[in-house]
Amino acid sequence: MKKIHVIGGGLAGPEAALQAASLGCDVVLSEMRPVRSTEAHQTSDFAELVCSNSLKSESENSAPWLLKEEMRRAGSFLLKAAAVAAVPAGHALAVDREVFSQQVAEMIAQQPRIEVRREEVTRIDENSEDTITVLASGPLTSGALAAELQRLTGAEHLAFYDSISPIVDASTIDMDRVYFAARWDKGTADYINCPFTKEEYDAFIEALATAEKIEQKSWEQLPQDGAVTTAQAGLQYFEGCLPIEETARRGKDTLRFGPMKPAGLTNPKTGRWPYAAVQLRQENLRADSYNLVGFQNSLKYGEQARVLRMIPGLENATFLRYGQIHRNTYIHAPSLLTETLQLKAHPNVMIAGQLSGVEGYTESIASGLLAGRYAAALARGEKPTPAPRETGNGSLTHYITHAEAKKFQPANITFDLLVPLEEELRKKIRDKKERHRIQCERALAAWDAWMVSAG
Template structure:
């Protein structure tokens, strides 16, 4: 049996390594931190969550729920760690970052089939007959490795810019000005809500849109031949994760229909919705810190302190981490990848995680789960069978490998990616929730059948 080399210790890499090892393969897991860090990571831990601590909705029959249900049925090791380190977050799955990383590290250390190497990989040998490679080096792939990928693919990489939300010390929140609530009373009231009057919102908006932003750095440019090019003049933001100042510039009410949406957040002190609201989500099990939901930004740290303290309840807040922007690099999957995540030109190399064109924590883990299973099949001399198109995992992979090549952008899991119901059934069932329930039911049935027909974890 061939050995499997996984490059990257973020989310996709550890999941891929654990999956492949549990299918009987010998795995080498390479991670360059702490020998070489990135501009966004703060630790050398496996599975460090750089942006938020949320793995999205756990509401039944939603697309994120379906993706996670499929992963749980496939024994996703990182979802096990996430479930075990969950913190209160209403109807979402959010985790204590440190506990989550610790549990992932323990799973890797306990598996005798996995050899961990703390090293920077700068070369890829596509001709090695004894090795299957899974490249899961993430959105901040180092310049030498990015140049190697360019050499192999013969195509220019693409890049967009992703963001990190601020974190506030819970003891510095003025609890007399805020209230606990879940939107529309779904789940438990785990979110702290900072309510705005119209006047407070307008003042906040004026300060936000005139605040000084951070200039783009040379490392944020796309590496070419191993060398970072000059800093970009404009940021190519991912539309699903815009910084708040960019959202605010698109209209005075844009934030009120986005991360500051007040709908469903009844203030118990007034019995009404506020004009706008900022939600704070618990960051860890100790509940001593909270992150500002959807408040990623690209402002200078001093400006962030000034602007964010205009939020009611945060006037004297201590920020444990400020928001940031970082480059996210991904390949042009529609032209380069097969449905089993193999490079078309070099099938012994698989691409997983955000580098493949999926967006989001859960999606990255799911990509690693599939890559680990596909690599295990290849290592044993078999051609892997793609996840069924009707499933959430299959639909996500189908999107990145079949998207319009001229308009390709990374994607989160949504029902738009799944196969729709037959037209006559859609006409018969008008209720969208019922349609989604049927889609989920069909997906899980097909997923179980696919799992039953494939190799079993040891």
């Protein structure tokens, strides 16, 4: 049996390693931290969550729920860790970052088939006859390894800019000005809501428009040395994670229809929705810190302190972390990857996680789960069977490997990616929730059948 080498200790890498080891394979898991860190990570822990602490909705028959439900049925190790580390977040699955990382580390330490190496990998042997390589080094892959990947693919990489939301000290929030509520009363009222009047919102938007952005550091700029290139010049923000100042530039009310949307957030003090609202989500089990949901930005720290303290309830807030911006890198999967996440030109090399073009924590773990199972099949000398197109996991992989080449961007799981219902059935069933329920039911049936056939 061939050995499996997993490169990257973020989310996809540990899931892939644990999946493959649980299927009887010997695995080497390489992580370069702390030998070499990145500009966004703060620790050398496995599965460190750099941005949000949310793994998205747990509402039944939603697209994120479907993806996670499939993963749970396949025994996802990181979702088990997330269940232990869960913190109150309404209808979403959010985790205590430290507890989550500790749980993942313990799982890896307790798996005798996994050998952990703290090293920076700069060379991939694509012609090795006894090793399957799973590259899951993430969006902040080191320059040397990115250059090695470019050597293997012979194709141009794409890059987009991603941002990190601020975190506030819970004890410094003015609780008299805010209220707990979940949107549309879904789940428990675990979110702190900071309500704006029209006058407060207008002043906030004006301050945001005039705030100074932080100057790009060398690592944030698009490389010019050929190590990693981009498909387009300039900043390439991922549409699903725009900095608030970039969103605000698209129109005065854009934030009110985005991260500051007040719909469904009834203020118990007034019985009405506010004009706009900022939601705060619990960061850890101690509930001593909250992150500003959807408030990633690239403003100077002093400007963030000034502007963010204009949010009702945060006038005297202490920020434990300000927003940041970093460059994420991913391959052009439609040109390079098969549906089993293998490089077309080098079948013994696989790409998983955000580097493959999936976007989001849950999606990265899902990609790692599939990669680990596919790698185990290859290690046994078998031909891996891709997850069915009808499933959430299969649809996500189908998108990144079959998307229109010129318009390819990273993707979160959405119903748009799933196989649509027959036209006749769509016309017959007007209720969107019922259509989604049927799609999920079909997806899970296909997933269960695939799990049985794939062993």
